[in-house]
Amino acid sequence: MPPTTQPTQPTTPDARPRTSSLRGVLAERASAEAAVGEKLDELWEEEPGLIGFITTVNHKRIGRRYLVTASFFFLLAGVNALIMRAQLGSPDNKLVDPELYNQLFSLHGTAMIFFFATPMNSGFGNFVVPLMIGTRDMAFPRLNALSYWIFLFSGLFMFSSLPLGLAPDGGWFAYVPLTGDKYLPGLNLDFYTLGLLFLAVSSTVGAINLIVTIIKMRAPGMSLNRMPLFVWAILTQSFMLVFALPPLDTANAMLFMDRRFHTRFFVPSDGGDAILWQHLFWLFGHPDVYIIVLPAMGMISSVIPTFSGRPILAYPFVVLATIATGIISFGVWVHHMFAVGLSDVSLSFFAAATLTISLPAGIQMFAWLGTLWRGRIVLSTAMLYAVGFLVAFTLGGVTGVMFAVVPFDQQVTDSYFVVAHFHYVLFGGAVLPILAGLFYWWPKITGRMTNARAGLWSFGLVFGGFNLTFFPMHIAGLLGMPRRIYTYQPGLGWTVWNVLSTVGAFVLAAGLLLTLGLFVHSLVRGERAPDDPWGANTLEWATGSPPKDYNFPVIPTVHSGNPLWDGRTLPSMVEHRHDPGRTLTEEHKTLRTSELDSRVEAVMTMPEETALPLLVAVLLTSMFVALLVSAYVAAGIIAGFMAVAVTWWLWHRPEVEPG
Amino acid sequence: MTTVTTPAGRESQREPAGLPEAPVGHTTGWWAMVLFICTESATFAAALASYFYLRFIGSGPWPPVADSRPSLLVPSVGTAVLVLGCVPMGIAVRAARRPGRLLAWVSLVVTMLTGVAFVVLQIVDYRGEWPDSTLSKDAYGSLFYSITGLHGLHVAVGVLMVAVLVASTSLRRIGGGEAGPVRIVAMYWYFLAVLALAVYGTVYISPYL
Amino acid sequence: MLAPKQRRLLMALGCVLTSGVVAGCDRSTPSALDPSGPKSDLVATSWWILFSVAAAVCILVTVLAVVPMLLRRRRRQVKGGDGKRFVMICGIILPGLVLMATFALSVTDIATDASPPRPSRMTIDVIGHRWWWEVRYQGSAAVTANEIHVPVGTPVQLRLQTADVIHSFWVPEVMPKMDLLPKRVNETWLSVSRPGTYRGQCAEYCGLQHAHMAFLVVAQPRADFDTWLGRQAQDAPQPTTAEAQRGLSVLTQSSCATCHTVRGTSATGDIGPDLTHVGGRQRLAAGAIPNDFGHMSGWVANSQTVKPGNIMPPQHLSPEDLRAVVTYLQGLG
CATH class of the missing domain: 2.60.40.420 (Cupredoxins -  blue copper proteins)
Structure with missing residues (x-):
């Protein structure tokens, strides 16, 4: 869905109207809230205490939970990495045995990709998107709660394998036939296949929810060509999830059946094939890189304009680049398989596709750089991380382009060079922006400011530690060090680079711990945040810090792509404060608008809080545990209960809309 | 300032504040079903692609065991019944928009029965194929049972959905002008019919080609 | 405040530049940048081209990102315009040209790599096992393990197979990777241009002892090789003590x-x-x-x-x- 018309951006962006504010509260919000705030508070307030905790369907609470839970899994997977780095800190080290090491790197990759990066983006999507598009909740609040609970339980399911000594040990891409029951018996790989299938339920449901929210619930006037770039990124990413997860699910289901029911999908001697797994896996796996990186880039597209004090350069190009990345990413998967012995024709084709996908990245890169040059810079912590991202992601990008030269790829694939490359892309391209996003939206999420000086230290240590950890890996790879080896011999010229990486990893860990401390400090003693601490351009900053349960007392009319800078969108909240079609004070309601132009179509009734999502998630969890322990009959019975619960759920829809 | 011109030539964008008199446009539920069908299609695309991949990656005969091509009679009848089930489903959608619930109720029940018939015929078909071909004998058997089984499972879910519609109509929750849920389930039902044709063409017909 | 980081980055880049040289002195490092065969020669040459362009791009972006942090903070007014032309030229046309050149390099390399400079006269079967390499010389009774002797300067045909899971054959100084796949035979070639011993290692994770699945490629002058192969083809010598x-x-x-x-x-x-x-x-x-x-x-x-x-x-x-x-x-x- 390309923008239908040219975007409208203020031609004199320096005239950034700052509304007069009383103790940080925007005058327009104060006026709108004075009119209807009390009534809405009553309607939207959720049960306090434990009951509220398990029944909530509020997108902000769920978003916060996503962020906290994903960060927790990041911490666990990070500790895995530190143990690995300690093991590799010296040659022939005996800190961990190969069995544990192989579990550590498999779980590290799986967890970082599936249980940290993707859900972290979902967390931002959940919290920020409804605020950014000017609505009161997600399209399906109960499904939203369900996605979260499933994510939490599947993450605990996956991580519970490590203390049991049964963590996946086939690498994060779990190549068959190694991962078949013949070579890796035991529950390790069953935790992997079931854990990922389990999580996929959450990711699919969450993606559909975000897409419907974005296309049906934008505030009146926010036509697609005025939609913030972060929302475009989340929309593209969610569409990618809808199409990319099925091949992974199919592959995992086949592997599970091969292991448990002796099907023959991946058994070469009986007509199966090992390369089929690789095709299916990477058909998911490469889009997944962009599923992780696109929202992160969207965060950068939020941070850079705000702290440059002007709209982003070439907005339509950036939108098209985002969509193009999503589409092309489905056509490059074979570059992960250049060493399996394919024909020269497919090598050349996928080399060309691989090069093509770097074009949209170039467009975005120069849109950001140009925005910096034409702006007035405020060097906040978020901005530091954003600039760090520009540098790191470029480095990860140029090594990615190198892989299109097929013989070079064959030389460095599965070596530490690739490990360096994808950490520049995933840590540099996703974790740094996620940190930028955290610092940027922290005041909105928590209502507290962070310490700028400590932020400088946080950035310095994280960025320095990151480069010290991962840059030497390029060199180790070029010097012939393969990845996934639990030890190496002295005298191969690898030791010094590994020592540097290990030192870097601990510097990085210190930086991240400091960052964690900084956030905790902010929660406890941080300064109160005003509504719009950064003078930003998008709608989430028109709400309170933190936002009220109903987000917007009055649904605004959006007049441009930079609503807080156009001088008309904010006043529209005051104008409409007595319009029942915008204040919606009768019940739990919000507006449904048209897909392209955001014209009002209907008033939607939103569901109240309920424990049903938790119940369904618990049933699903017990079903997967039953499958894990081969209790198939029990799993079938639980599936029956689940069907009943879901029917019950749909039966109690908040509204029945005529269609 | 952007203005979007409607076919009638009116400027509609400048002041989008007003609510339409009656709700218009697609509902969130409708969109959710569209996207659900998208992701399901991708799943079946992956499964059917795997079928052809495994068939053509080996150079031997297909199916690998001589003279074990699937019998066509039962699955042909099943597929035809399921596809024809779209007709009562379509009638149900139209009927639900109008006052009176009887026609909607009857056509929904007929739709449901076509789904049940399909599942029953599939089980009959399995009994015919077994034990010449089994899930664990070779990749062909694994594909045969898992693809048709996956589709059968989807039909079972569809039957459950239609059953809920039947109950809702009986309880006067839907129908009589209230057609939203029927439309959404109908979309899924048509999708099942399209899938049935794709699965039929792949699993039953293609071994003869 | 970013200046020191930038400097460190440059220093690190410098390290890569020198690492090839350092590795050149240290014969035991299996460095891809110190090639001893036409395949790795090709890659090393491509690497230095890619590296120069990549370094230039990184430096350009770093400068473009860091300079505004220093110069653009005291401005009164931001500059207007939506910069489509700038993004078009810097973000599409220039990268497009670089990428097309990269594609040309890739296709040339693929073509060069496809067949040996001279037809090979000898075929070696390499069979991967968890976690060792079986080596068989076609036309000879010779069977050995984890040590592949080849005549120097002569292309040798390799037939790569596996007895169990996927492995990958990699001798950084001599040839890039090629996977060993179940039920398939991957054919490729290898040629070593200087006599010596080169370390290779399995590059596809293959289970518990993936870390200990190395081998040696020993390149010998033709005469020495023939002697060696003749000996290997014979039965074991009778014990003398x-x-x-x-x-x-x-x-x-x-x-x-x-x-x-x-x-x-x-x-x-x-x-x-x-x-x-x-x-x-x-x-x-x-x-x-x-x-x-x-x-x-x-x-x-x-x-x-x-x-x-x-x-x-x-x-x-x-x-x-x-x-x-x-x-x-x-x-x-």
Whole structure:
């Protein structure tokens, strides 16, 4: 869905109207809230205490939970990495045995990709998107709660394998036939296949929810060509999830059946094939890189304009680049398989596709750089991380382009060079922006400011530690060090680079711990945040810090792509404060608008809080545990209960809309 | 300032504040079903692609065991019944928009029965194929049972959905002008019919080609 | 505040530049940037081209990102315009040209790599096992393990197969990777331009002892190679001492013979490596340990301490038997 018309951006962006504010509260919000705030508070307030905790369907609470839970899994997977780095800190080290090491790197990759990066983006999507598009909740609040609970339980399911000594040990891409029951018996790989299938339920449901929210619930006037770039990124990413997860699910289901029911999908001697797994896996796996990186880039597209004090350069190009990345990413998967012995024709084709996908990245890169040059810079912590991202992601990008030269790829694939490359892309391209996003939206999420000086230290240590950890890996790879080896011999010229990486990893860990401390400090003693601490351009900053349960007392009319800078969108909240079609004070309601132009179509009734999502998630969890322990009959019975619960759920829809 | 011109030539964008008199446009539920069908299609695309991949990656005969091509009679009848089930489903959608619930109720029940018939015929078909071909004998058997089984499972879910519609109509929750849920389930039902044709063409017909 | 970081980045880039040189002095580093064969030559050349362009791009972006942090903070007014032309030129046209050049390089390299400069006259079968390499010379009875001898300057045809899971054949100084796949034979070629010993290692994760699945490629002048191959094709030499004689009988009468072959004896197992000329190999256990009396004794007595999880069980031999077996094996040159 390309923008239908040219975007409208203020031609004199320096005239950034700052509304007069009383103790940080925007005058327009104060006026709108004075009119209807009390009534809405009553309607939207959720049960306090434990009951509220398990029944909530509020997108902000769920978003916060996503962020906290994903960060927790990041911490666990990070500790895995530190143990690995300690093991590799010296040659022939005996800190961990190969069995544990192989579990550590498999779980590290799986967890970082599936249980940290993707859900972290979902967390931002959940919290920020409804605020950014000017609505009161997600399209399906109960499904939203369900996605979260499933994510939490599947993450605990996956991580519970490590203390049991049964963590996946086939690498994060779990190549068959190694991962078949013949070579890796035991529950390790069953935790992997079931854990990922389990999580996929959450990711699919969450993606559909975000897409419907974005296309049906934008505030009146926010036509697609005025939609913030972060929302475009989340929309593209969610569409990618809808199409990319099925091949992974199919592959995992086949592997599970091969292991448990002796099907023959991946058994070469009986007509199966090992390369089929690789095709299916990477058909998911490469889009997944962009599923992780696109929202992160969207965060950068939020941070850079705000702290440059002007709209982003070439907005339509950036939108098209985002969509193009999503589409092309489905056509490059074979570059992960250049060493399996394919024909020269497919090598050349996928080399060309691989090069093509770097074009949209170039467009975005120069849109950001140009925005910096034409702006007035405020060097906040978020901005530091954003600039760090520009540098790191470029480095990860140029090594990615190198892989299109097929013989070079064959030389460095599965070596530490690739490990360096994808950490520049995933840590540099996703974790740094996620940190930028955290610092940027922290005041909105928590209502507290962070310490700028400590932020400088946080950035310095994280960025320095990151480069010290991962840059030497390029060199180790070029010097012939393969990845996934639990030890190496002295005298191969690898030791010094590994020592540097290990030192870097601990510097990085210190930086991240400091960052964690900084956030905790902010929660406890941080300064109160005003509504719009950064003078930003998008709608989430028109709400309170933190936002009220109903987000917007009055649904605004959006007049441009930079609503807080156009001088008309904010006043529209005051104008409409007595319009029942915008204040919606009768019940739990919000507006449904048209897909392209955001014209009002209907008033939607939103569901109240309920424990049903938790119940369904618990049933699903017990079903997967039953499958894990081969209790198939029990799993079938639980599936029956689940069907009943879901029917019950749909039966109690908040509204029945005529269609 | 952007203005979007409607076919009638009116400027509609400048002041989008007003609510339409009656709700218009697609509902969130409708969109959710569209996207659900998208992701399901991708799943079946992956499964059917795997079928052809495994068939053509080996150079031997297909199916690998001589003279074990699937019998066509039962699955042909099943597929035809399921596809024809779209007709009562379509009638149900139209009927639900109008006052009176009887026609909607009857056509929904007929739709449901076509789904049940399909599942029953599939089980009959399995009994015919077994034990010449089994899930664990070779990749062909694994594909045969898992693809048709996956589709059968989807039909079972569809039957459950239609059953809920039947109950809702009986309880006067839907129908009589209230057609939203029927439309959404109908979309899924048509999708099942399209899938049935794709699965039929792949699993039953293609071994003869 | 970013200046020191930028400097460090440049320093690190400099390290890459020098690492090739450093590695050149140190013969034991299997450096891809110190190539000794046409395939790796090609890659190394491409690398330096790619590296120069990449470094230029990184420096450009770093400068463009960092300078505004220093210069654009005291501005009164931001500049207007939506910069489409700037993004079009810098973000699409310039990268497009660079990418097209990269594609040309890629296609040229693929074509060059596809076939050896001269037709090869010799074919070697390499079969991956968890976690060692079986090497067979076509047209010869020679079977060896974890050590591939080739004549220098002559292209050799390789047929890569696996007995179990996926492995990947990689000799950084000589040739990029090629996977070993179940039920398939991947054919490729290899040529070494300088005599010497080159370290290779399995590059596809293959389970518990993936880290200890190395091998050596030994490039010899033609005459030396022919002598070596002739010797390898022969049966094991008869033991000449009483100790070695005892070793042979221990070997054939104990569990050794169920897994290992020593051609010319009754030991014909086919699970572990062929030991007919094991004494002449440089290293044991797929590169894990040197091949000498002490290491081999340790390995035979309990290989699990060296390479936990490998399928050779500890051998409960008396100290005398152990010494005899190792003496015999060490004598199999």
